[in-house]
Amino acid sequence: MSFKAVVLGAAGGIGQPLSLLLKNNPLVKELALYDIVNTPGVAADLSHISTPAKVVGYLPPDDGLKKALTGADIVVIPAGVPRKPGRCSDRRDDLFKINAGIVRDLATGIATSAPKAAVLVISNPVNSTVPIVVEVFKKHGVFDPKKIFGVTTLDVVRAQTFIAEVLGDLSLASSINVPVVGGHSGVTIVPLFSQSSHALPSNYASSDLQALTTRVQFGGDEVVKAKDGAGSATLSMAYAGAEFAEKVLRALKGEKGIVAPTFVHLSSDKSGGETIKKEVGKDIDYFSAPVELGPEGVTKILSLGKLTDSEKALVEAAVPELVVSIEKGVSFIAPSKL
Template identity: 55%
Template sequence: MEAGDRVANLLGHLNPVYMPEGGLRAAPTSASSSKKPKVAVLGAAGGIGQPLALLLKGSNLVGELSLYDIVGTEGVAADLSHIDSSVKVSSATGADKLGEALYDCDLVVIPAGVPRKPGMTRDDLFNINAGIVANLCAGIAKYCPGAWVAIISNPVNSTVPIAAEVFKKAGTYDPRKLLGVTKLDVLRANTFVAEAIGKAPESVSVPVIGGHAGVTILPLLSQTTPRVEVSADKAKALTERIQDAGTEVVKAKAGKGSATLSMAYAAAKFAESCLLALQGQSVVECAYVESHLTDLPFFASQVRLGRSGVEEYLPLGSFNELETKNFGALKSELRGSIQKGVDFVHKS
């Protein structure tokens, strides 16, 4: 299926939403409801937000595309509104308009925040983006607590736990509907492995587990479909390239950008999976979610999505020697990132 066709297949109807005047509006009982979903992109004027909004505007399954940012939102909306698709585009700018952007939303995608730049540490990124994500999630809890929330803002290893704690405080937390988007790691793994074995990327599927930063990203090359045989040295090189792929893009853009286009594409594909599941289809995706598969409270793995969100956690399967070693290494790093997110909310 062509990329344009895939994007055109996005979205079905979703869940209850908060009405500002009070109470919950009941969601339609059938996915065949004629009402098309309202999808919000928070951070819509940014490097990821703009191409993501473009892809969603091209979907004939979206009813309304709600764009929100602190500046520049109207220009993005005006630009997109000239595209000849039936998707209604609305915009809201500034903190006082967040409720307007979120009201009646079914799916909220959050690419808001600053991208990683050369020389920027994870602490630098966290210190800026943590507060942004916490504030946006407080708005979601108030105006559309039944919505699915897909978080792109880095560091995802910490921002998803931040979102969870904000929702818990508000009494709206549903772990099945809070998803950290690690889809780009999967796309990179598929692409790099396909290049190495001389196959088309569309024909390769590599599970990627763990987290969404550096050593916490663990591609399970031994579980690739179709099965591939590469040397131990090649597997190590491929794993390291997948883990460092974000830095590869930052360097290639000479410090003037990060992985915005590929991330937007990955986010659109992930949204498609979520929304097809909401239509009643069984969809398997890798996502960073609250999980019981390990002793870590959050973990990225293959999950089965359905109408209620995450409905099944697929087994991790067996690891080879390299994967076992890397799995042990990632746990300490990921545990610290999770705790950092939790502590941020409770110390704020």
């Protein structure tokens, strides 16, 4: 069994390497690329690679978005404007408005042309863009909470890598299992190091653990600063997006026992969602938690498990930020904007 994958924003800094990785995935039989520029060239370039997936690039004219989406099994959305150095509130608001508008329009296309596809949202800020996609789907009467995912995998990838660095063996990184919960920005990112499959050294200081947590939470800033105005985390995000997409594809194919943290609407598993709400002490609609994936998308939302006191404090700090970000996304979608 193989699938049609679609990348919306395929000509961008995340979109191109993500498309390359999906072209190399044996579960992908057809890869449709969409962007406002350059997708025919990106598709032609990728089509020369000796893997089975057929690649076609689409532009907005002649119903390009509809053609790209028709028959899609999985849609990945990295489209949007990247972060830049600085934390000016005006800049953040401008970034949100631009990306929110882009995601709204793409979500409208998916809702009308591929409403049953699994939708993987990478576009920042994920804590707000996922609610935007959900509200658009609701307004079109096609909302299935089991099929809409916020991709938080980069936080997991960073946690794996940073733990391996502490242990002095990067060859361990891909085998480390460490849940990262909450959301996908700043203090909403909560790495649960106490549940890591590879424990940190027994003499690891609490101040070092705090620094490690902060590094996972603000790893994106590290990359933005290092690129010195030339971009944000594109290559690592593409890798993380492809990793999560592969898990979703394997689950769609029927493979059992696939679990990954992802930012979902908690109604996707009512029992698991209610457990999360009790654990975080808030009647919240979205949260990133370990999710068991299946052919229909979300099969089960897993408990956060036993948290240390410091991890409980991190969750407590994350929730108010999440509430604001979620509401920002929900309120962006109004009848006049569709």
